[in-house]
Amino acid sequence: MSGRFVRLAEAGRATITLFVDGVPMRSLAGDTLMTAILTARASLRRSEFGGERRAGFCLMGACQDCWIWTEDGNRLRACSTPAVDGARLCTQQPATAWPTLS
Amino acid sequence: MADPVVAVVGAGPAGVRAAAALVAAGVRPVVIDEAMRAGGQIYRRQPEGFLRSYTDLYGSEAERARAVHDCFDALRDRLDYRPQTLAWTISDRRIFTSGPAGQHVLPFDALILCTGATDRIMPVRGWHWAGCYSLGGAQIALKAQACAIGRRTVFMGAGPLLYLVAAQYAKAGAHVAAVLDTSPVSASLAALPRLLAQPATLRVGMGLLRDLRRAGVPVHRGVTPMEIHGEPDHGVSGVSVRTSHGAILAIDCDAVAMGHHLRPETQLAELAGCAFAFDRMIGQWLPVRDADGRSSQPGVYLAGDGARILGAVAAEAAGELAALTTLDDRGHRVCETARQDAKRTIARARRFAEGLARAFPWPREQISRLDNATILCRCEAITVGDLRRSIAETETDEANRAKAFSRVGMGRCQGRYCGLAAAELISAAVGTPVEAVGRLRAAAPVKPIVIASGGRCER
C-alpha cells in the first residue's frame, strides 16, 4: 500500500524533499510531517506494545500517537510539526536516541 | 509597580474574544497557544500559501471564522502572544510553559483558561488500527492540510461533528463510504424542543444531512458498532455494525473517523486547583464555574469548550464574559449590557447542548458489549479484558486505582482518549454509578515534554 492520506486540493504548492528512514520523499511546502509521510506511506511508526503500525489519531497534538524521530534522535510530533525541506526523519527509534547495550 | 499579568491560555474562539475584551480595556494580556496560528481547532487556519476560501474551509461558519481571525490579527500588536507554546502545568499562580524559546515561568494575577476540547471516544474493536482517526482529526486533515484521511472513509459515532465532517468530506470530493450513527432517530425527535433554542444551528444540521443524502452517502441511524476490521501492517480494511433492524452491515474502507461529540480539556484547570463536579446530563466531570465565568480558584476564569462543550458561538461569548468578569474583579468598569448579552448567548447554547446530549447520547451501554480483545487504552495497548481482569482480581472500583493496577490511562495521552470509557467499564463491572468511579487525576506535564527542554547543567 502506498499513501494513506489523499490530497483533495492545494496541490499547487512548492515541492520539498524529506528523507524518511533514509528514503527521499517528495512533499509540499505547508505539509505537516504527518501529511508528508502519510501521503506516501501507510503509517508513521509501530506501537511499542502491540507492534502494529500506527498513523496518528487526533491530529491536534492531544493523543500523542504520532511521535517520530529525527535521524539524530530528537522527538517530533508529526501532526503539529511543519515539514521542512531536507529534513531527515525516522519512523523507528534511531540508536542515537537511546543507547543499546549490545 | 508592574502591571498585573493577565494570561489567556488558548487562542480559539474563547481565547481570542477574551483577549479582545482585555485589550479593549487597556490590558495587554499574555496569550499562550500551542498552535502556530490562532483560531483554535474549530476555526483552525490553513498554513501560509494555501488558497482555499473561507467558504470552502468553514462553510456556513465562514463569516464567524473570518471575524475571529480578523479580530485576533487586529490585536496582535497589543498582545504578548506566545504561539507554539505549551502551558504544561500551573503551580502557585505561575504558568510553566515550554516553547520555541525553551522553558519559561509566568507568574499571573489573573488567568483565563480557554483550553478547548478533544473528541470523546467510545472504543470499538479495532480502533487502534492505522487509518482510524477521531472525527476532529479527520476534519483537521481536510481543513488544515486539504487531505482526506483515506480513499474510502466511514464516519461512525454520534454528535454534530459526525454529520459536519462527513458532509465536508463529501463536498471536498472525498469518498464517504457511509455515515454510521449510533443514536436512534427517536432520540433526535425527543431532543427537538431543546434544539430549537438555536434554530439556525439546527437548520445547518438538517442541511448537512440533506447534503449527504444528495451526495449518495448511505446514512444509518441507531447502529451498534461491532468491529473496525484491519491488520497490524496495513491498518483499517472495513467496518461492521449491527443495524437498528438487527442485520449485520459490513462496509469496505481504508479509513474510519469516529467519535461521540467532545470532551473538555480540563487538565490545566485541575492543576490550577479548580474544583470539579460531575454533570449527569453529559456524564462528565467539569470544572465548577459561576454564571460569570469564575472558577472556584480566585483569579482563575474558565471559558469555551474547555469548561463545557457549548460550541464556538457560545465560546466567543464565554471568552468575552470571562474577560469582563476578570476586569470587573480587578476594579475596571465593564459594560453590563455586554455581559448580559454574553450570558443570554451562553444560556441558549446550554439549552441546545442539552438537546444535543439527548439527540446523540453517549452510548455507555456499549462498554459492556465490547469483547475482551478490544484495545481500551491505545497508548499502552491495554485491552478491555485486561481491565476487566484487573477489576475482578483487585476489586477495584475507582478510576485512579484501576489505572495503577492495569495501566489504563497511564500512557502518553494521560487518559484523554480512554479515561471516559475506562470509567464506564469500571462502573458497569462493579455496578456503581460512573460518578462514584471518580476521574483520572491530572498530572503535569499535560502533554509530553522532552527532558532537555528544561536545560542542562553546564559543567
Next chain:
Amino acid sequence: MTAPASSDVIIIGGGIMGCSAAFFLRRRGLSVTLLESDLVGRQASGTNFGNVRRQGRPLYQLALANRAIAIWREIGMLLDCDVEYRQLGHMRVCYRTRPELAAAMEQYASDARHSDLDLEILSGNTLRARFPFLGKEVLAASFSPFCGHANPRLVSPAFARAAQRLGAVVHERCAVAETSKAGDDFLVVAADARQFRAPVLLISAGAWGDRFASAFGEPLPLSSRGPNMCVTEPLPYVLRPSIGVVTPNTEESVYIRQVERGNLVMGGSFYNPSYPDRFRVDVRPENSLSLWRQIQRLIPAVSRVGIIRTWSGIEGYLPDSAPVMGPSRTTSGLYYAFGFAGAGFQLGPGVGDAMAELIATGRTNIDLTPYRADRFGAA
C-alpha cells in the same frame, strides 16, 4: 448500636508496613483488622521510586534489610501476584567532583562485607564497559547485584489481598477518629462511627503516625515531605539495575530505573511540600525541572526522551531519618512502625514480618534499639 468488631490485632494504616504486617500476622494465626483512611498503598508506599535497595543503609539496618530481601525473592509466590520485583541489581555512583565519596563507598563495602551484600566497586574502563550509558562525570560505582526494583503501585495492595485471602479484614476508606485503651483492649472508632476492639494496636500510618502516638502520650517530631517523581515514554529496555547518585547535595541526588515495558522512572533532586492534614502534596514544577537537568548528568542519553507524568506522595520523616519501630513505652499492647523517611519500601516486607513476630511471640531477633519511640527525649 452494634458491638465493636473484635480481633487479636488492629492495624491503623494500610501502607506496605501495615499490609505486610497483616499478612504475616495471619500466617501466625492471629486475627487482624486493618483500617486504611483511603485506599491501601495510596501514599508513600504506592508513590515511591520502587527501589529494593540495601546498600547505603546504616549498618545496623542491614539485618532488617536482609530479612526483607529474603521475602522479596519469593514475593511473587508468597502473594500469588507478580509485583514486578526484578533482582537486576542496584548501583550507587559518585561524580568526579566528589572523589571522597568513592573512598566512602569502598569503606562501606568493606564494613558491610559480612552482611551478604556482595558489593562490587567499579570504576574506569570496567565501569564504562558494563554501563556505557553513564555520563562522563561519573567517577565510580558500588554495584549490589542481588538487589533490584519492584512496582510500588502493586506491592501493598497485593499484600492486603493476600492477607484477606488468609482471613484478615481490611477496611478501606475507613478514617480513624478516635483511639483509646479501656482495660486490656484498645477501642478504635472510625469517622463513620464503626467501632473496633483488640488487645493489640499497630500504628503503621506513615506521615500520620505521630497523631496516633501522641494520643497515647508519645508525641514524636514527625514531619512530612513528598518525593519528586516522574516517568518517561517507553524506550527499548536496556537499563537493568536501578541507579542512584550518592552526594551530600540534595539537588544532585537523583535516581533512575527502567521498567520492563520500557518507561524510565526517575526521582530526586529536592522534595515536594506535603500537607498530610489535607491529604495533599504538590509537585513543584521547578523541582521537576531540576530533576530533569540533573538526570542528564547521570545518563546523558535521557536528554531527548519525553516525560509523560510527574507525581508525589506523602512520606513521614523523623529527625534522624530512622523509623519508629517496636513497642510503645507508655502503653502495653501498642506497637509502632512508621516514619521510614522515604526509605521504607525495601524494608516493608521485613518490617511486617518482624512486627508480626514481635506481636505474636513477644520478641524478634531484629535489634529495635535504634528505632525506639523515646529516643528523641520527652517532647
